[in-house]
Amino acid sequence: MNTIIKNITKVFLFLVILCFLLLIASYLFEPKTNNKEAGMRDVRLNAILGEKDNTLDVLFLGDSEVFSSISPMEMYNKHGFTSFVLGSAAQQLHYTKYLLSRTLKKQKPKVVILETNAIYRKIEPTGPIFRKLQNWFSIFEYHNRWKSLNFRDLNLSFSYEYNSEFKGYTYKPGIKGLKSWNYMNPTTESKEIENLNKKFLLSIIELCNEFDIKFILLSTPSTKNWNYTKHMGIKEFASEHNITYIDLNLMKNEVPIDWEKDTCDEGDHMNYYGAVKVSNFIGDYLANNYKLENKKDKPEYKSWNEALPRYFKAVGKF
Amino acid sequence: MKSYYSLTYFLAFIPLLMIIYSITPKKKRWFILLIASLIFSYSLSGKLIVYLISSIIVVYLSGIWLKKINDKCEKATENIDKEEKKIIKAKYNKKKKLILIGSILIHVGILIFLKYSEFFATNINTLFEALNINIHLPIPKFLLPIGISFYTLQAISYSIDVYRGLIPTEKHLGKVALYMSFFPQIMEGPICRYNETADSLYEGKSITYHNFTFGIQRIMYGILKKCVIADRLNPLITNIFTNYNEFNGGIIALGAIAYTIQLYMEFSGTMDIVIGTSEIFGIKLTENFQRPFASPTISEFWKRWHITLGSWFKDYIFYPISTSKPFRKLTLVLRKKLGNYYGPVLAGVTALFTVWLLNGFWHGVGWQYILFGLYHFCLILIGSLISPLIKKITDKLHINRNSKGYHIIQIIKVCILVFIGELIFRAEGLQACLNMLQSLFTNFSLSSFKDLSFLKLGIDCADYIIVGVTLIIIFIISHLEEKNINVRELIAKQNIILRWAIYYAFILFIIIFGAYGHGYVPVDPIYAQF
Incomplete structure (x- = not known):
């Protein structure tokens, strides 16, 4: 018995020291600032780390659908409220939850909007475990930085100074339209949300409730990724949990998407013209329903006002 | 899973x-x-x-x-x-x-x-x-x-x-x-x-402490081979074998060498994980590899590579054919006419041909696998047929066949032959295989190495360095094992500080230099597809 206890203690001690070493390695390998040159991953969404604390009114979450169709600067220009798109390619809900909880440590948004395409993306059972590991020990995420480590990395202080005029949006000017489309044929069938996905979705909602944030589900226009059975699945979930659900795929009058011109990849994602239509509608909706203050005249939002011309220059409006 | x-x-x-x-x-x-x-x-x-x-x-x-x-x-x-x-x-x-x-x-x-x-x-x-x-x-x-x-x-x-x-x-x-x-x-x-x-x-x-720790160490060794080498080489290999038409023979040779390394690291690494996992439960499985790249002949190579498959073919195909009644009779007759060395050759050749035809077939569905089997059949057959001649020539030239230099040349020869074999094995179809072989022999050039363009084929200089360093580590461990030194036992004898320092260094090496996570596509278990 003594030997067993001794051996278990040895294994435990070994693991504790290993965790300590991993922590040190994580500090060393984690980018010290949030730009691409420093090795930061997902710079588009990690630019949020450069936003001043408690300055964002709305957060958008989801996959490529959301970062292609929502442009926070269009909404800021029209209504003056601030928002950010925490979207990443093929985002899975466990990562969505991580992004949200990380952001809520520094921001107090009034509204969180989740684009629904990510809800139907399959989560590999190991995905959340690996995500947790990466959260605890960022060496698992940034191990490949051994190629670019420098003396700056020995200084273990972090300063996130980079912020982007796109605020998480990805500008896609190209046009690759559709000749015909007919993707929202009404049906009573609904696509079920997988259990693991539902678990993470509920935990995201719970997190929003905890911080007294209004949670909204949004389906942005996409002929390739969206259909009526998915709409029904989300609709059922939303009504069961008393959540606001907006499906722009069924709102042809309010958001008149021209599928010949407003998509960059034959209906998969919105291009800039489609994104402006979606952002205008969502901007109006949020401004009308959630009393979001116009920040344009406030000095602490000077950086947003300065970013506006840069944004419009980048999207070719100047 | x-x-x-x-x-x-x-x-x-x-x-x-x-x-x-x-x-x-x-x-x-x-x-x-x-x-x-x-x-x-x-x-x-x-x-x-x-x-x-x-x-x-x-x-x-x-x-x-x-x-x-x-x-x-x-x-x-x-x-x-x-x-x-x-x-x-x-x-x-x-x-x-x-x-x-x-x-x-x-x-x-x-x-x-x-x-x-x-x-x-x-x-x-x-x-x-x-x-x-x-x-x-x-x-x-x-x-x-x-x-x-x-x-x-x-x-x-x-x-x-x-x-x-x-x-x-x-x-x-x-x-x-x-x-x-x-x-x-x-x-x-x-x-x-x-x-x-x-x-x-x-x-x-x-489950004993000894079995548990030794099992885990063997598993970690397997992960090192797979994640640091096999997975890191993957973009380079995929690029060369997919776009082979764009490259000269020098790059095709690089692809063949890289794929041979990848295959060995992936397969032997998986075996380390398999045997290590069994070891935790006190179950001893048969070893499948025994430093194959230290073989001086192709037939020796196949006694050290995928050992259990080779011994299966030997026991259930080769011997039943070569010792079957008709062949026994034929061998008796031929022995009288051709002597003791060449007498049993026909029975052996027939059995060997069957073994390698089936071996090629077993590995996969496609003509290139059959070509792969027949290529090795020819190498083994030629090797055994010319072995008396080689003996005579080396004796006449006073070349010491037991010298280190001769042994090293033999090993290099085997490696080159194996690289060509693995090129046939990995090629995406028979036509691709023939085109790559043609390019290897008729369009060989080192220009891509001189102008350093080989560093832009999917992996960079740092990747090559890390693969090289890891290969040296594995070479040292293999060399010690070849000398019957059990590396795990050797480490276990050290004091706890040195022992644990080695373990931590090993684990951190894998975590830092492993080709996993964002931007990497790990190679699928190669042999599981067969």
Whole structure:
């Protein structure tokens, strides 16, 4: 018995020291600032780390659908409220939850909007475990930085100074339209949300409730990724949990998407013209329903006002 | 779980199994391993596990049947004279042979049906088209259960060994099932024989601190090979073998070398994980590799590479053919005419040809695999035929065949031949294979190395350096093992500070330099696809 206890203690001690070493390695390998040159991953969404604390009114979450169709600067220009798109390619809900909880440590948004395409993306059972590991020990995420480590990395202080005029949006000017489309044929069938996905979705909602944030589900226009059975699945979930659900795929009058011109990849994602239509509608909706203050005249939002011309220059409006 | 290389396997499956295994009474532990094996197989193959289960039932029933006939034969031959005994035995042997053939046919039949019917149908259609015959066979496509090529060979070896009386019949269906489906080996082998593993599988040894730590170390060594080398080389290999038309022979040679390294690291690394996992449970599996790149001849190489497959072909194909009655007679005649060296050659060549044809077929569906098998057949045949000539020449030139220099040249020669063989093996189809070989020999150039453009083919200079450093580490460990020095024992003898420092350095090396996570596409378990 003594030997067993001794051996278990040895294994435990070994693991504790290993965790300590991993922590040190994580500090060393984690980018010290949030730009691409420093090795930061997902710079588009990690630019949020450069936003001043408690300055964002709305957060958008989801996959490529959301970062292609929502442009926070269009909404800021029209209504003056601030928002950010925490979207990443093929985002899975466990990562969505991580992004949200990380952001809520520094921001107090009034509204969180989740684009629904990510809800139907399959989560590999190991995905959340690996995500947790990466959260605890960022060496698992940034191990490949051994190629670019420098003396700056020995200084273990972090300063996130980079912020982007796109605020998480990805500008896609190209046009690759559709000749015909007919993707929202009404049906009573609904696509079920997988259990693991539902678990993470509920935990995201719970997190929003905890911080007294209004949670909204949004389906942005996409002929390739969206259909009526998915709409029904989300609709059922939303009504069961008393959540606001907006499906722009069924709102042809309010958001008149021209599928010949407003998509960059034959209906998969919105291009800039489609994104402006979606952002205008969502901007109006949020401004009308959630009393979001116009920040344009406030000095602490000077950086947003300065970013506006840069944004419009980048999207070719100047 | 999709393979051993998953967090679920290492962080959930193995720890949970260790706990359940440890608290189960010794006698029932084999049953826990069986349940774990079936769960593992199901997670890999889903409903296709039904093929494995059918195979288990066929093997089990044929074993029982063979035993019954043996028992009847023994009873019938009690207290009778020799001549009569012979006649009765022959009668029972006929029955036994029928059962054995039945069992083999079922297994081989399922394998051919699932794995090769598409290949055969496609080729027959091509032949019909060439002959202007207006028949078009439908091309079937079946999903293969993971490990079918491995457990089929295990099943056949079990049936033959029971038939030959080399092993007792296992009377418990569950125990046969465990032998056939043991989870660490179901994906990529080793192809174990019943008499080598059965006892330790059923023994239910306790998990000791020694076995646990040594097992984990072996697993880590496997992960090092797979994640740091095989996965890191993946973009380079995929690029060269996919866009081979764009590259000169120098780059094709680089691709062949890189793929050989990748294949060895992936396969032997997986074997380290398989054997390490078994070691935790006190189960000793047969080794599948023994430093193959230290071989001075191709036939020696194949005694050190995928050992269990080679020994399976030797015992169940080569010897049964070369020692069959017709060949024995023929060899006798030829010995008188051609002498003792070249006399048995015809029997050997026929058996060797069959072995390598089947070996090529076993590895995959496609003409390049058959070409791969025949390439090695030719190398071994030529090697053995010219060996007396080489002896004579080296003697005449006073070259010491035991010298280090000669040995190193032999090793380099084997490596080059193996690289060419693996190029054939990895090529995406026969045409691609022939084009790559043509480019290798007619368009060879080192220009891509001079202008450093080889650093832009998927991996950069830093990647090459890290692959090189890791290969040196593995070379040192292999060299020590070749000298019969057990590296794990050697480390275990050091004081705790040095010992743990080595372990931590090893773990951190894998975590930092492993090609995993964002931006990397790990190579799929290569042998699991066969």
